[in-house]
Amino acid sequence: MQDMQIDDIVGDYEEINQSLSDGSSRKVLVTQQETDFPAGCLVVSQTDINGTITAANESFVTMSGYSLDEIIGSPHALLRHPDMPAAAFADLWQTLQAGNKWYGYVKNLRKDGGFYWVYATAIPNIREGVVQGYTSVRREPSKTKIEECKKLYREMLN
Amino acid sequence: MTYNLAVSPDFKPDLLSGWFIFNTWLQHQLDTGIHFEIHQGFDEQLEAIDADKVDIIYANPYDISRLVRDKGFIPVAKPHAKPDEAIVVTAAEGGINVIPDLDVSATIAKTHARDVDNIGMILLEPADITPQSAQTLECDTYICVAKALINGKADVGFMLTEAFNELSPLVAKQLKPLVSSQIQLIHHAILLGPQLAEHHDALAAFLTDMHNTEKGKKILDDLGISHWEPMDKEEAEFMIDLMDTLAPKE
Numbered sequence A: 001m002q003d004m005q006i007d008d009i010v011g012d013y014e015e016i017n018q019s020l021s022d023g024s025s026r027k028v029l030v031t032q033q034e035t036d037f038p039a040g041c042l043v044v045s046q047t048d049i050n051g052t053i054t055a056a057n058e059s060f061v062t063m064s065g066y067s068l069d070e071i072i073g074s075p076h077a078l079l080r081h082p083d084m085p086a087a088a089f090a091d092l093w094q095t096l097q098a099g100n101k102w103y104g105y106v107k108n109l110r111k112d113g114g115f116y117w118v119y120a121t122a123i124p125n126i127r128e129g130v131v132q133g134y135t136s137v138r139r140e141p142s143k144t145k146i147e148e149c150k151k152l153y154r155e156m157l158n
Numbered sequence B: 001m002t003y004n005l006a007v008s009p010d011f012k013p014d015l016l017s018g019w020f021i022f023n024t025w026l027q028h029q030l031d032t033g034i035h036f037e038i039h040q041g042f043d044e045q046l047e048a049i050d051a052d053k054v055d056i057i058y059a060n061p062y063d064i065s066r067l068v069r070d071k072g073f074i075p076v077a078k079p080h081a082k083p084d085e086a087i088v089v090t091a092a093e094g095g096i097n098v099i100p101d102l103d104v105s106a107t108i109a110k111t112h113a114r115d116v117d118n119i120g121m122i123l124l125e126p127a128d129i130t131p132q133s134a135q136t137l138e139c140d141t142y143i144c145v146a147k148a149l150i151n152g153k154a155d156v157g158f159m160l161t162e163a164f165n166e167l168s169p170l171v172a173k174q175l176k177p178l179v180s181s182q183i184q185l186i187h188h189a190i191l192l193g194p195q196l197a198e199h200h201d202a203l204a205a206f207l208t209d210m211h212n213t214e215k216g217k218k219i220l221d222d223l224g225i226s227h228w229e230p231m232d233k234e235e236a237e238f239m240i241d242l243m244d245t246l247a248p249k250e
């Protein structure tokens, strides 16, 4: 995946070399700027079986900072924030591949280097018994749950 | 053979005559007898669907799931730029101003429109409210939800945003919207029962051309629809997946 571009970043940033589960790595530029979830915003995306985004709604564009053209065809790891433990996504993939619904709190990375927390649900899309892809909806999380998650994820990363 | 047309019971009563006229237009186009069956509430309509008493339907997103997946209905057309969104409403003078003001055991007035219901529950998540923690007051219609709020029988209510916007000013001014969803991708649609499958292409052609005729345009104007767009099976499947994703945690 393409490295993040300095020109896109807003504010002071830290440069981190992120390793992805497929063995590749990506340079991400991370700021401490949090974007609040606009009330009522539901961020929707659909992926193929490999996690490549095939559809996204307007709220996805608003929250991620990427244009729809940049989003469609990109791996979902486009939003991967270095503060997220790899184990959380391993759990997501395991759950989905077993045909089950996954729920979790995720810190996502924006194109401008900032972040936003979400509560996400993802499901496998089954057509005639075969998994064809995945659908996910993210929304404003409960603040108390986020505080618990921040602690948990920090421990998981150490 | 006379077929039955049903319309999701979330339109305002003023539109009733509009749907009657739509039905007359439909009979002319398809050259077959169609009876417009009015269902008083979501439950009554679900029963009719279960009893296979619906042949053509303008269905809400949740019913679309059931009709396409379980009953073999075929999507025909959707209204242009009319996404379905849910709104969480409270009494104007009730003292609740934002979602976090709500207690986890808040009483929710809601209908059996499961799409609106599921999105509404998601909008309450920031206050840690779950279907298990909340109390519910079941209502037949959105008007009944509005009344429950005004009478102080519930803390918040779920409505289709469009239905809320269509409330009479007298009712609307006694209510206060707290949050409205922005999901953009789900909408009502016209579906055809499998027994009418042979009429699919003709009906799709008639509907998508409807706004180009003077008479058709007038009917659409009265229904608040600019024009119909074709809708295929894959779009319905996408919406069904989305509805599954929105369903509450078991």
Ligand SMILES: Cc1cc2nc3c(=O)[nH]c(=O)nc-3n(C[C@H](O)[C@H](O)[C@H](O)COP(=O)(O)O)c2cc1C
Pocket: A019, A020, A021, A022, A045, A046, A047, A051, A075, A076, A077, A078, A079, A080, A081, A084, A089, A092, A096, A106, A108, A120, A122, A123, A134, A135, A136
């Ligand atoms: C439907 C679906 C939605 C996903 N949403 C996100 C997301 O919002 N943020 C994210 O970092 N990863 C998301 N992922 C997981 C990514 O595909 C990826 O596994 C993760 O970012 C970790 O990257 P890596 O697996 O390349 O190491 C999603 C996956 C699926 C199937």
